[in-house]
Amino acid sequence: HCSQPNGSDLTGGSQIPQDAVVQDYVSVPGLQKATIKSGNVTLAEGDFLNGLHHGTWTTYDPDGKVKSLTTYLKGKKQGVELTFDKVGYVTSKAYYHNDALSGEYLLYKRRKIVERRHYVKGLLDGLQQRFYTDGTLMEEKTYVNNTIDGQAKWYDQEGNLTIDYTYNMGELVEE
Secondary structure, eight states, X not given: OEEOOOSOOTTSOOOOOTTOEEEEOTTSTTEEEEEEEETTEEEEEEEEETTEEEEEXXXXXXXXXXXXXXEEETTEEEEEEEEEOTTSOEEEEEEEETTEEOEEEEEEETTEXXXXXXXXXXXXXEEXXXXXXXXXXXXXXXXXXXXXXXXXXXXXXXXXXXXXXXXETXXXXXX
16 A cells, blocks of 8 residues: 655655655565655656665656665665666766775776775775776775875876875875
8 A cells, every 4th residue: 555654764865855756665563665756757766664665765756767775774875876868878886884985996987997995984994096988097095094194196197197295094105
């Protein structure tokens, strides 16, 4: 059966939008499928468990093309999140743990990796690399707790080192 959310749930704060069309899953108490529309266009769809985002959520652009796929657990981003451009190519791939970026984060342009980062608890931590569109390394830096640390290198399109700086926890110590 279909119902409109009434805002009462066990957690005290529902994430279900007022305009969502909600349908109960009879086999699992508290689990509901929701569809959010603008007119006849579906903007998002996924599940809520006790009023919180749960499982995979899909968002769409006004033309009905997939914009993103995001995985949730108890209302928080948990696992992979993919975003897509209007053609359908992946533009980013991120991993989350407890609503914070955690692990590898990739940015793409037309199916080629243009940037790679690493996060720990939502902060840049580890190697960050940017690439030219042909896949050649453009720059690489290391971060510790969201602060640049160690060598930062830039390369030309032939792969030759052009700039090399050294940082100590955000402070430039050598050019």
